[in-house]
Amino acid sequence: MHTTLEGVQQSATPAIRGPLQVYVVVFALGLTLAAPTRLGQAVAGLCFLGLTIDAVGVGPLRWLGVPVFFLAPGLAVVLVTAPGAVLYELGPLTVTDTGLQTALDTTVRSLATLSILAYLIASTPVSTVVLTLRKAGLPNVLVELFLYVYRAIATVMAEAERMHTAATARVGFGNRRATLRTMKLLASALFVRTIDRVEALDESLRARCYDGEPPAQAHVESEGYGYALGVLVLLVGVHLL
Incomplete structure (x- = not known):
């Protein structure tokens, strides 16, 4: 039996509900995209990954493999095409320090935003x-x-x-x-x-x-103001470090 997205949403038990959930996700996305370091992005990703698991369990997370699968080739291209100091060579392919840093930044930022959007998509009708x-x-x-x-x-x-x-x-x-x-x-x-x-x-x-x-x-009435405040305070605090 196939698990549908609508079915997952109906059975979800998110800690934050209603319009408040949408506002928190939008604010978190803005903070994550503007975060100057990978630490802030990683914390946001892990935070919303935990919220998603709490709301719908681990099973639906396998759907994240689809966007990650399409993201991986682009990251590989960035890794071997960016100019900079050479770190590793394998035939015609060259990994540079700039390419490695760009690929890491893109990976962390992309996974963090995917985690935030996964929480919204999987638990919000x-x-x-x-x-x-x-x-x-x-x-x-x-x-x-x-x-x-x-x-x-x-x-x-x-x-x-x-x-x-x-x-x-x-x-x-x-x-x-x-x-x-x-x-x-x-x-x-x-x-x-x-x-x-x-x-x-x-x-x-x-x-x-x-x-x-x-x-x-x-x-739908908003619920979970305490959880929302805690998440936002955490993200803002990490962002200001």
């Missing part, structure tokens, strides 16, 4: 996020864009889950060689299937006469 964004005065076109991106993320997760289950059933991860071959096939097929599913989503919205108004009416 989309209706709560949409209502919060609308109350904050965000233009409808941006709210609509968020809905499309959200559905695309959910589609990627669902497709990756199905394809991984199918590959496992066919012993696609039996050894290292088979694993590499299977991962290569899954990556290419996942991209194509995701595009097809997103196009189908767009067609279904048009068929239902979607006019740009987000379908979100439920109201």
Whole structure:
């Protein structure tokens, strides 16, 4: 049985709930992106990783493997193309001090932001996020864009889950060689299937006469002010070190 994103959200028990959860995530993202050191970014990532595990458990975290898988090639390119003092050479590939520092900075910052967004996506119903964004005065076109991106993320997760289950059933991860071959096939097929599913989503919205108004009416009260204050104080404190 496949685990859907909506199912995880419905069963989640986050310490911070409602619009407050969205505000905390947005503020934490801003602090993480502006953090001058990797320490602040790492602390933010670990903090929200813990909040995610507390809310939904460890299982859904495997979905983070999808963005990490696509992030890794870019980091490898940065590692061997940045100019600077040579640290290591392997044939035509050269690792420099600048490339290593840039790759480390990008890795920590990316993983931290992924952890924060994972907490929001895994434990917050989309209706709560949409209502919060609308109350904050965000233009409808941006709210609509968020809905499309959200559905695309959910589609990627669902497709990756199905394809991984199918590959496992066919012993696609039996050894290292088979694993590499299977991962290569899954990556290419996942991209194509995701595009097809997103196009189908767009067609279904048009068929239902979607006019740009987000379908979100439920109201949720904010909870967990103490946890929110503790998280923000921790992040600001590390940021000021």
